[in-house]
Amino acid sequence: MSLIPKEVVDQILTQADIAEVVGDFVSLKKKGQNLWANCPFHHEKSPSFSVSPAKGIYKCFGCGKAGNSVQFIMDVEGTSFPEALKYLAKKYGIEVPEDEPNPEYAKEQSERDSLYIVSDFASKHYQHLLHQHEEGSIGQSYLKERGLSNSTIKKFELGYSLDAWSDLTDAALKAGYKQKYLESTGLTIVKEDGKKYDRFRGRVMFPIHNISGRVIGFGARTLKSNDKKSPKYLNSPESDIYHKSNVLYGMYQARQAIRMQDTCYMVEGYLDVLSLHQGGIENVVASSGTSLTEGQIKLIARYTQNITVLYDGDAAGIKASLRGIDLILENGLNVNVVTFPAGEDPDSYIHKVGDEKFKAYVAEHAQDFISFKASLYAEEAKGNPVKKAEAIREIVTSISKIPDPIKRSVFFQSCSLIFDIDEQLLISEYNKMHLQERQQKQQRSGSPEDLAEAEAFEAEQEEIQKPATEADSLKRYEREIVRMLLNYPDKVLVDGQNTCQYMLEQLEDVEFRTPLYARLIEVVKEKLQQGIIPAADDFINYPDQEIRTEATNLLSDPYELSHNWETHQIYVPHESDLLPYGAERAVLRLKWRNVQLLMKSEMEKLRLVTDPAEQDRVLQIIFQLKSFEKQIGDLLGIVVNK
Structure with a gap:
C-alpha cells in the first residue's frame, strides 16, 4: 500500500473541522467558547467531553481521551492513522492517490482495517450485481414490490448475492484479498475438506454500517419461497468490527x-x-x-x-x-x-x-x-x-x-x-x-468478584494517597513550562522576546528529565532554529501519538468564565494578561526544584566521600547551591531554612 502524500495529509488536517467531525458522532451543545457533550468513550450522565473549534481539539476531562480530528476517528472507530485520514478525505471530498488493491495490500494493513476493506469490497460487489447482473433483476423486482425507490436503494447501498456457490469468494480472491479476512467477516465459510462457499447466496443484501458509514456486516433476505431449510433472514456473524449489541441498522x-x-x-x-x-x-x-x-x-x-x-x-x-x-x-x-x-x-x-x-x-x-x-x-x-x-x-x-x-x-x-x-x-x-x-448487593459483597473489585479499589486509593515522588514534583514544574510554550508561543513578554525565546533562553542550562517533555522542548528548539515560531497545530498534528495526546491535554482547559461576568462588567484577568509574571515564576519554580534535587544528590555524595579534599569540594558546591536556593526562594516569596 502506498503512503498518503504529505501535501494531501496537510490538506485533510486543514479542512477537517473538529466540530463537524465530532458532531457526526455526538450531539454537541455550545457553552462559552467550546462545545460540550456526554463522552462517547465512557458512560457518564453529565457532559465532560469538550470540543474546542478554535484549537481544533477534543478532550474528555472524565476518561482523558484527547486529540485532533484524526485522533478522534482513530479513537471512535478503533482504526489506524491512514484509515482515519481516508475517512476524513472522503468526508471532505479530498482525493487520496493510492494504488489499486493487490495481493500485498491486505498484508500491509492491520487486521482490523483489512476486515473493513473486505466488507467494503463485498458491499460494492453486491451493489454491482443488483444493478448490472441479469440475475440482479430478481432482487430489483422484490425491492420494487416493497415500494422502494432507486434513490432509497442507492442511499442504503442495497445489493444482491448471486445464487451461486462461491461467487463473492472467487471475486475477492481474484482481486487480491486474503481468504482469512473473508472468513473472519463471515462472508466465506470453509468446510473441513477445504472447500469454500459464500455465506450469502440468492439473497437481497442489506449492508450494516457503523456510525461513520463503514460497512461492518450484512443482513440478507432469501427470495426462495419454497426453501424451508434456509432462514428467511441471515445475518453476518460477530467479528472484530461487527458487534450486534453495539449496532443499530440505519x-x-x-x-x-x-x-x-x-x-x-x-x-x-x-x-x-x-x-x-x-x-x-x-x-x-x-x-x-x-x-x-x-x-x-x-x-x-x-x-x-x-x-x-x-x-x-x-x-x-x-x-x-x-x-x-x-x-x-x-x-x-x-x-x-x-x-x-x-x-x-x-x-x-x-x-x-x-x-x-x-x-x-x-x-x-x-x-x-x-x-x-x-x-x-x-x-x-x-x-x-x-x-x-x-x-x-x-x-x-x-x-x-x-x-x-x-x-x-x-x-x-x-x-x-x-x-x-x-x-x-x-x-x-x-x-x-x-x-x-x-x-x-450486601450479601454478594463477599463473592470473589466483589472482593477482587474491593482490593483493586483499595490499591487505587493507596496509589492516589501515595506521597508525590521527586520525579512527580519535577514533572509538574516541567509540564507547566511546556504548557505555556504550547498555549502562548508567540506572546511577547519582555524586550521583544516571545514566550518560546524567553523561556528557552532562561532554561538553557536546565535539562528536562521527563522524557516526553524533553522531546517536546526539542521540537520547539528545532522549529525556532528553522526561524519558525511553533503553533499549536504543529503539536496537535505531530506524527508521534504520545506528543499529540499530551499537547491536546496541555491545550485544553476544563473551565471557562461565564459571559455573564462580562455582561455585568466584572473584570477577571486572563492568564495571558499576566503572562510575563506567570512565565517568570514558572521558570523560577523549575530552577528552584532542580537546585533542590542537585543539592540532595551532592549531600548523598558527601556521605560516601572519604577524601578530605573531595569533601571540601562537595561542601563548596552544596553551599553554593544553598545560596542559589535562597536567592530563587526570595524571588518566589518562599522561606528557605538556613
Missing part, C-alpha cells in the same frame, strides 16, 4: 435527523427503516429483531434522550419486548410508545395510509411508556385482584429503573390513577424493592 443515515429532531424512532426490521426513511421520517433505526442492549441505547443517547418505539400490532410481541424497554429507562432516557392496528407494522402501514397520515397517526398515538404499560396491564387485570397485584408490581419495577426522582414521582401519581390505588402504596412497594436490592 443509524448512520439517521444520526443527523435524530439530532435535529431530538428524538429517535425505533422499529424492528430493515424494511421498516427503509420505508419510513423514504417517507420523510429519517430519524429511524432498527434493532434488527434482537432485544435492545445497553450498547445500542448508549449509541442513541449520543444524539438524543428521547426514544419512540413503534410496535407492530401484535399484542403478544409487544408484551415480550416490554422488559427490554426497562433498560432504556435505567439509562435515563425518555421512552414513548406507538402501536399500530392489528396486523400492521410500520412498513405496511405507511404504504397503506401514506406519509402524511402516518406522521399524523404517530403524533396522535404516542404515549409515554410507563402509562402505556400500566394501561396494558390494567386492562388485562380487570376483575382479577391477583393479576392486578402482579401488574402493579410489574409497573413499580419499571418505575424503579428511572434514575430521576422527579420523573419517578410523576409516574407514581399517573399509575395510581390508572390502577385506582393509593399513590403511597406504590411508593412503599418501590421502597421495599429498593431495600431488597441493597440487601442482595
Whole structure:
C-alpha cells in the first residue's frame, strides 16, 4: 500500500473541522467558547467531553481521551492513522492517490482495517450485481414490490448475492484479498475438506454500517419461497468490527435527523427503516429483531434522550419486548410508545395510509411508556385482584429503573390513577424493592468478584494517597513550562522576546528529565532554529501519538468564565494578561526544584566521600547551591531554612 502524500495529509488536517467531525458522532451543545457533550468513550450522565473549534481539539476531562480530528476517528472507530485520514478525505471530498488493491495490500494493513476493506469490497460487489447482473433483476423486482425507490436503494447501498456457490469468494480472491479476512467477516465459510462457499447466496443484501458509514456486516433476505431449510433472514456473524449489541441498522443515515429532531424512532426490521426513511421520517433505526442492549441505547443517547418505539400490532410481541424497554429507562432516557392496528407494522402501514397520515397517526398515538404499560396491564387485570397485584408490581419495577426522582414521582401519581390505588402504596412497594436490592448487593459483597473489585479499589486509593515522588514534583514544574510554550508561543513578554525565546533562553542550562517533555522542548528548539515560531497545530498534528495526546491535554482547559461576568462588567484577568509574571515564576519554580534535587544528590555524595579534599569540594558546591536556593526562594516569596 502506498503512503498518503504529505501535501494531501496537510490538506485533510486543514479542512477537517473538529466540530463537524465530532458532531457526526455526538450531539454537541455550545457553552462559552467550546462545545460540550456526554463522552462517547465512557458512560457518564453529565457532559465532560469538550470540543474546542478554535484549537481544533477534543478532550474528555472524565476518561482523558484527547486529540485532533484524526485522533478522534482513530479513537471512535478503533482504526489506524491512514484509515482515519481516508475517512476524513472522503468526508471532505479530498482525493487520496493510492494504488489499486493487490495481493500485498491486505498484508500491509492491520487486521482490523483489512476486515473493513473486505466488507467494503463485498458491499460494492453486491451493489454491482443488483444493478448490472441479469440475475440482479430478481432482487430489483422484490425491492420494487416493497415500494422502494432507486434513490432509497442507492442511499442504503442495497445489493444482491448471486445464487451461486462461491461467487463473492472467487471475486475477492481474484482481486487480491486474503481468504482469512473473508472468513473472519463471515462472508466465506470453509468446510473441513477445504472447500469454500459464500455465506450469502440468492439473497437481497442489506449492508450494516457503523456510525461513520463503514460497512461492518450484512443482513440478507432469501427470495426462495419454497426453501424451508434456509432462514428467511441471515445475518453476518460477530467479528472484530461487527458487534450486534453495539449496532443499530440505519443509524448512520439517521444520526443527523435524530439530532435535529431530538428524538429517535425505533422499529424492528430493515424494511421498516427503509420505508419510513423514504417517507420523510429519517430519524429511524432498527434493532434488527434482537432485544435492545445497553450498547445500542448508549449509541442513541449520543444524539438524543428521547426514544419512540413503534410496535407492530401484535399484542403478544409487544408484551415480550416490554422488559427490554426497562433498560432504556435505567439509562435515563425518555421512552414513548406507538402501536399500530392489528396486523400492521410500520412498513405496511405507511404504504397503506401514506406519509402524511402516518406522521399524523404517530403524533396522535404516542404515549409515554410507563402509562402505556400500566394501561396494558390494567386492562388485562380487570376483575382479577391477583393479576392486578402482579401488574402493579410489574409497573413499580419499571418505575424503579428511572434514575430521576422527579420523573419517578410523576409516574407514581399517573399509575395510581390508572390502577385506582393509593399513590403511597406504590411508593412503599418501590421502597421495599429498593431495600431488597441493597440487601442482595450486601450479601454478594463477599463473592470473589466483589472482593477482587474491593482490593483493586483499595490499591487505587493507596496509589492516589501515595506521597508525590521527586520525579512527580519535577514533572509538574516541567509540564507547566511546556504548557505555556504550547498555549502562548508567540506572546511577547519582555524586550521583544516571545514566550518560546524567553523561556528557552532562561532554561538553557536546565535539562528536562521527563522524557516526553524533553522531546517536546526539542521540537520547539528545532522549529525556532528553522526561524519558525511553533503553533499549536504543529503539536496537535505531530506524527508521534504520545506528543499529540499530551499537547491536546496541555491545550485544553476544563473551565471557562461565564459571559455573564462580562455582561455585568466584572473584570477577571486572563492568564495571558499576566503572562510575563506567570512565565517568570514558572521558570523560577523549575530552577528552584532542580537546585533542590542537585543539592540532595551532592549531600548523598558527601556521605560516601572519604577524601578530605573531595569533601571540601562537595561542601563548596552544596553551599553554593544553598545560596542559589535562597536567592530563587526570595524571588518566589518562599522561606528557605538556613
